[in-house]
Amino acid sequence: MLGGYLLIMATLGFGLYRLCRPKTGDRHGRSLPAGRPGGLPAATGSRRGWLALARQVTGTAVGGYLMLMAVVIAYYYGVARVAGDFLTSAFTGTAMLIGIAVPLFGAASWLTGRRRRRGSDTTGEPPGRGP
């Protein structure tokens, strides 16, 4: 519970700090650059787009997993020795969630890209980026 609280507050605090930092001509920093929310670089080809997406998803999943494991280990050894198979459950349970979510995300992204390409084929518009 403490770990989740610290993660929420640190993440939101960082976002608020960056958002509310005064910028020239933008009082609240709302003028965000056009593009994808994750800062994915614009790719010209579909293949490059898929590679960039896969790289970003992999990096996010691995980085987030390692970050959570670091928090969990620090909490277990530094704050409270939670009874039961706490550490084992943390390592295997979150890995299982990633194993479920990442393929589903990939499939949803592929379906979305396919639908977008089909739509552009029927309307005659130039096809957009892959993912």
Added chain:
Amino acid sequence: MVQHPLVGYLVWAALFGALFAWEGLSLAGAGSLPTLSDVFRVIMRYPVGRWALFALWLWTGWHFFVRGWHFLLRA
């Protein structure tokens, strides 16, 4: 703290109540507060921010859907 789990629930209720109140006020345009979407968009610009959000998502899923549900992990 262990003897008083109600305090933990109250803290979480207050935290989420504050978040919902913040979102409501920002969507209503009161005081030109940034919405949570704005905040998350800024956080997700940075790799460390994406890691933290993903870790938060993982922790939430693990806490509510995996811990204690032993049949999911039973061999």
